[in-house]
Amino acid sequence: MNTVDEFVTLVSDEVGLPITAEHLDTGFDEVPGWDSVHLLTLVMALERSTGRPVSMPDLLEAPTLGDVYRLAVSP
Template identity: 65%
Template sequence: MRNAEEFVALVRDETGLAVTIEHLDAGFDQVPGWDSLHLLRLTTVLERETGRTLSFPDVLEAPSLGRLYALAVGE
């Protein structure tokens, strides 16, 4: 995952949701169809894809996909 576009594609592939780059700055409650199970699944996938362990408290506090992306890439 080299950039935000690849992250969005990964989210789409793993969740089946019609996520776009514009959803990165929206709160999770603004992402159509989003639920907490998507967050758990995506956290696991991001750890596998990046080789990084994500802090689960930080993941739970993330307000958006954009913040989750930043956590995944170490920003």
């Protein structure tokens, strides 16, 4: 996963929510259908996709999907 579009597709496919790139800077509480279980599902999908762990403390402080994306792709 290298691009925002790939991230959006991953979230849509793995989490099952019909998000778009416009949702990336929206707070989780404003993403239609979002709940904390989706975050756990997303973490597992990101780690599988990138082949590396995502910092759970950093992830829990991320206020948006865009922040999660940046955490997942940062070296």
